[in-house]
Amino acid sequence: xxxxxxxxxxxxxxxxxxxxxxxxxxxxxxxxxxxxxxxxxxxxxxxxxxxxxxxxxxxxxxxxxxxxxxxxxxxxxxxxxxxxxxxxxxxxxxxxxxxxxxxxxxxxxxxxxxxxxxxxxxxxxxxxxxxxxxxxxxxxxxxxxxxxxxxxxxxxxxxxxxxxxxxxxxxxxxxxxxxxxxxxxxxxxxxxxxxxxxxxxxxxxxxxxxxxxxxxxxxxxxxxxxxxxxxxxxxxxxxxxxxxxxxxxxxxxxxxxxxxxxxxxxxxxxxxxxxxxxxxxxxxxxxxxxxxxxxxxxxxxxxxxxxxxxxxxxxxxxxxxxxxxxxxxxxxxxxxxxxxxxxxxxxxxxxxxxxx
Amino acid sequence: xxxxxxxxxxxxxxxxxxxxxxxxxxxxxxxxxxxxxxxxxxxxxxxxxxxxxxxxxxxxxxxxxxxxxxxxxxxxxxxxxxxxxxxxxxxxxxxxxxxxxxxxxxxxxxxxxxxxxxxxxxxxxxxxxxxxxxxxxxxxxxxxxxxxxxxxxxxxxxxxxxxxxxxxxxxxxxxxxxxxxxxxxxxxxxxxxxxxxxxxxxxxxxxxxxxxxxxxxxxxxxxxxxxxxxxxxxxxxxxxxxxxxxxxxxxxxxxxxxxxxxxxxxxxxxxxxxxxxxxxxxxxxxxxxxxxxxxxxxxxxxxxxxxxxxxxxxxxxxxxxxxxxxxxxxxxxxxxxxxxxxxxxxxxxxxxxxxx
Numbered sequence: 001x002x003x004x005x006x007x008x009x010x011x012x013x014x015x016x017x018x019x020x021x022x023x024x025x026x027x028x029x030x031x032x033x034x035x036x037x038x039x040x041x042x043x044x045x046x047x048x049x050x051x052x053x054x055x056x057x058x059x060x061x062x063x064x065x066x067x068x069x070x071x072x073x074x075x076x077x078x079x080x081x082x083x084x085x086x087x088x089x090x091x092x093x094x095x096x097x098x099x100x101x102x103x104x105x106x107x108x109x110x111x112x113x114x115x116x117x118x119x120x121x122x123x124x125x126x127x128x129x130x131x132x133x134x135x136x137x138x139x140x141x142x143x144x145x146x147x148x149x150x151x152x153x154x155x156x157x158x159x160x161x162x163x164x165x166x167x168x169x170x171x172x173x174x175x176x177x178x179x180x181x182x183x184x185x186x187x188x189x190x191x192x193x194x195x196x197x198x199x200x201x202x203x204x205x206x207x208x209x210x211x212x213x214x215x216x217x218x219x220x221x222x223x224x225x226x227x228x229x230x231x232x233x234x235x236x237x238x239x240x241x242x243x244x245x246x247x248x249x250x251x252x253x254x255x256x257x258x259x260x261x262x263x264x265x266x267x268x269x270x271x272x273x274x275x276x277x278x279x280x281x282x283x284x285x286x287x288x289x290x291x292x293x294x295x296x297x298x299x300x301x302x303x304x305x306x307x308x309x310x311x312x313x314x315x316x317x318x319x320x321x322x323x324x325x326x327x328x329x330x331x332x333x334x335x336x337x338x339x340x341x342x343x344x345x346x347x348x349x350x351x352x353x354x355x356x
Numbered sequence: 357x358x359x360x361x362x363x364x365x366x367x368x369x370x371x372x373x374x375x376x377x378x379x380x381x382x383x384x385x386x387x388x389x390x391x392x393x394x395x396x397x398x399x400x401x402x403x404x405x406x407x408x409x410x411x412x413x414x415x416x417x418x419x420x421x422x423x424x425x426x427x428x429x430x431x432x433x434x435x436x437x438x439x440x441x442x443x444x445x446x447x448x449x450x451x452x453x454x455x456x457x458x459x460x461x462x463x464x465x466x467x468x469x470x471x472x473x474x475x476x477x478x479x480x481x482x483x484x485x486x487x488x489x490x491x492x493x494x495x496x497x498x499x500x501x502x503x504x505x506x507x508x509x510x511x512x513x514x515x516x517x518x519x520x521x522x523x524x525x526x527x528x529x530x531x532x533x534x535x536x537x538x539x540x541x542x543x544x545x546x547x548x549x550x551x552x553x554x555x556x557x558x559x560x561x562x563x564x565x566x567x568x569x570x571x572x573x574x575x576x577x578x579x580x581x582x583x584x585x586x587x588x589x590x591x592x593x594x595x596x597x598x599x600x601x602x603x604x605x606x607x608x609x610x611x612x613x614x615x616x617x618x619x620x621x622x623x624x625x626x627x628x629x630x631x632x633x634x635x636x637x638x639x640x641x642x643x644x645x646x647x648x649x650x651x652x653x654x655x656x657x658x659x660x661x662x663x664x665x666x667x668x669x670x671x672x673x674x675x676x677x678x679x680x681x682x683x684x685x686x687x688x689x690x691x692x693x694x695x696x697x698x699x700x701x702x703x704x705x706x707x708x709x710x711x712x
Contacts, residue, residue: 074430075642108462148673149666151663180585223579224580229580239660249644284604292606296627299627307505310560316503319595
C-alpha cells in the first residue's frame with residue numbers, strides 16, 4: 001500500500017517528539033529518515049523507525065543531545081554527537097563543514113558519539129545549494145569481512161559525493177563499499193532467492209549463494225567480491241571510511257562499532273565513543289568561477305548520458321539519476337510500504353499513542 | 357635480469373637532463389618514476405620512460421615548465437603544470453597541499469595542464485612524514501566504459517590514501533577504480549592467457565575473456581565488473597576522480613583526456629588544458645592529538661592484521677603491505693626488468709648518448 005510522504009513524515013515526527021526530541025530535532029530527524037524512502041533506499045527509511053526507538057528504549061540514544069564542536073581549525077572540526085540520533089547529529093555536522101568552507105574554501109568534519117544517520121547521500125546533497133561539493137561517509141555495524149578474513153570487521157561503510165551542475169541535475173553518487181547492500185539481501189530472503197556469487201561468504205569464508213549466509217555467521221563481501229575481481233579495493237575503501245569517520249574523531253571503529261540492532265550489546269570495552277561519520281564541503285569557486293565549473297559539469301553529464309550503449313541497455317545513467325526519478329514518482333504517488341513494515345509502524349503508533 | 361635502483365635512477369635522471377629538465381626536476385622525475393618499480397607497479401615505472409620521451413618528442417611535454425599556483429583560498433589551490441612532466445608537477449602540487457594544511461588544517465589542490473604522474477600512492481605518501489593523511493588521484497587516457505556504455509570515457513583513475521600510524525607501518529591504499537589495471541592485461545597478453553570475466557568488455561559491450569579485448573576496441577570495466585556486482589559504484593568512483601582532477605581545475609576530462617601514447621593524437625577540440633590531478637593533505641592534529649590518532653591506528657592495524665583468515669589464506673593484509681615488502685626486497689636485490697624493457701632502455705640510451 002502507498003502512503004503519502006506527508007503522512008509518514010508527520011507520524012515519524014510525532015514519534016520522535018514522544019521520545020523527547022525537541023520540535024526542531026524531531027522535524028530534522030523525520031526529514032532525514034524519510035529522504036531514504038523518497039530516494040528508494042527502503043531499508044534505511046521509515047522501516048527503521050522502530051529500530052531507532054528500540055535503541056532509545058535500551059538507553060543507547062539520547063533524545064536531548066548537546067551536540068557541539070569540541071575541536072577545530074580553520075578548515076576542520078570534530079563534532080561530539082552526545083549519543084544523539086545520527087539523523088540529527090549528521091545535519092548539524094554537515095552545516096559546520098559548510099560554514100568552514102564559506103570562509104576557508106573547504107570544511108571537513110569528523111564526528112564521534114553518534115548513531116546511524118540514514119542514507120549518506122542526503123547529507124552530501126546539503127552542500128549543493130551553496131555551490132559546494134558535498135561529501136558524506138559513515139561507519140556502521142560490522143557485517144563485512146576484509147579480503148582473506150572470515151571475521152566481520154567493517155560496516156557497509158558508504159561514500160556519498162554530491163556535485164552541482166548548471167542546467168543538468170546534480171551528480172549524486174551514494175555507494176556502500178560492498179558488492180551489495182544488506183537491504184538487497186533482505187529482498188532475496190523475502191523472495192527466497194539465491195544471491196549471486198560475490199555478494200556473501202559463509203562463516204568459514206567460503207563463497208556462498210545462500211541469502212541466509214550473513215545471518216548464519218557469514219559476511220558481506222567488499223566491492224569487487226573476490227581478490228581476482230578487486231575485493232582488496234573495496235576493503236581498502238571501507239577501511240578509509242572507517243578511519244576518517246572514527247579514528248580521526250575518537251569514535252568506535254572496525255569490529256567495535258556498536259550494532260544498530262538493540263538486541264545485540266555494544267562491546268563492553270569500546271575503543272571510542274559511539275559511531276563515527278565524516279563530512280566534507282568544498283566551495284567550487286575555491287577552485288574556479290562557479291559558473292565555469294557548472295557549465296563544464298553540464299558538458300560532462302551530457303557526454304556520458306548520451307554515450308553509445310551496450311546492446312542490452314538503452315541509456316547510460318549518471319549517478320543519482322535513478323534516485324531522483326524515484327523521488328519525483330514517490331512525491332506524486334506516495335511511498336509503498338510492505339505489509340510487515342506497515343504493521344510494525346501501526347504497533348509502534350499504538351505503543352506510543354501516536355496516530356499512524 | 358635485475359638492475360639496482362641506483363643504476364636505473366641514474367639512467368632515468370640523465371635521460372631527463374638530456375631532454376632539458378633542470379637538475380632538480382630530473383632528480384624528482386627519476387625518483388617518482390622509479391618508486392613504481394620499487395613498489396612493484398612495473399607498468400608505471402621505468403618501462404614507461406621511453407613513452408614519456410616520445411611525448412616530449414611529439415611536443416606534448418614541456419621539459420622546462422613554469423609550474424605555478426594560479427588561484428587559491430586558505431585551504432585550496434589550483435596549480436597550472438604548464439605542460440610539464442606529471443612526475444614533476446605532482447610533487448609540486450602535493451607540497452602546496454601540505455603547506456596549506458600546515459596553516460588551515462587541510463589543503464586541497466586541483467591541477468591542470470599536466471601529464472601522467474606515475475603511481476598515485478607515492479604522492480599521497482609525501483604527507484606521512486608531516487603527520488598528515490595524504491590523498492592523491494588523477495585522471496588518465498580513456499580506456500574504461502561506464503556501466504551500460506560501450507564507449508571508453510574514463511581512465512583507470514586511481515585513488516590513493518596514505519595514513520600514518522605509530523609503531524605500525526602506514527596504511528597506504530592505491531587503487532585503480534577498475535576491476536583490473538591495464539598492466540595486468542599486459543601480463544596476460546605476454547603469457548597468452550585468458551582474462552577472468554568481469555575485467556573487460558568487447559567493442560560492442562559484451563563481456564569477453566580475450567586479453568586482446570581492449571586492443572580490439574573494447575574497454576576495461578569499472579570496479580565491480582557488472583551491474584549485479586556493483587560496477588555502477590566503480591563507475592561513480594572513477595567519475596568522481598575525473599571531476600575532482602579536471603572539472604575543478606580546468607583540465608581535460610572524460611574522453612577528452614590526452615592519450616599517454618604519442619602515436620594517438622589528443623582531441624583537436626579539447627575541453628580543458630592537459631590532464632588533471634587532485635591532491636589532499638589533512639593534518640591529523642587538526643582533529644585530535646597526533647599521538648592519540650596514531651596509537652589508535654596501531655590498534656586498528658593490529659586488529660585487522662591478526663583477524664581470523666579464510667581457509668585458503670594465512671594472513672589478512674593491510675593496504676600497502678605487499679608494496680612495502682616488495683620495496684624492501686627490491687632495494688636489497690634489485691629491480692627485475694623484462695628483456696623487452698631492457699632492450700628498449702638500451703635503445704633509448706643509444707639514441708640520447710646516455711650510458712645505460
